[in-house]
Amino acid sequence: xxxxxxxxxxxxxxxxxxxxxxxxxxxxxxxxxxxxxxxxxxxx
Numbered sequence: 001x002x003x004x005x006x007x008x009x010x011x012x013x014x015x016x017x018x019x020x021x022x023x024x025x026x027x028x029x030x031x032x033x034x035x036x037x038x039x040x041x042x043x044x
Contacts, residue, residue, distance in 0.1 A: 033041070
């Protein structure tokens with residue numbers, strides 16, 4: 001149990017970084033999707 005704070009901290013940093021990356025990519029995708037003309041949007 002001596003190194004539990006390091007392990008937990010590593011998980012927090014890793015999952016936090018992945019979460020921020022996913023949030024950024026989704027925000028960017030929404031911004032880019034708004035540029036696509038209405039007739040070329042197969043997902044709507």
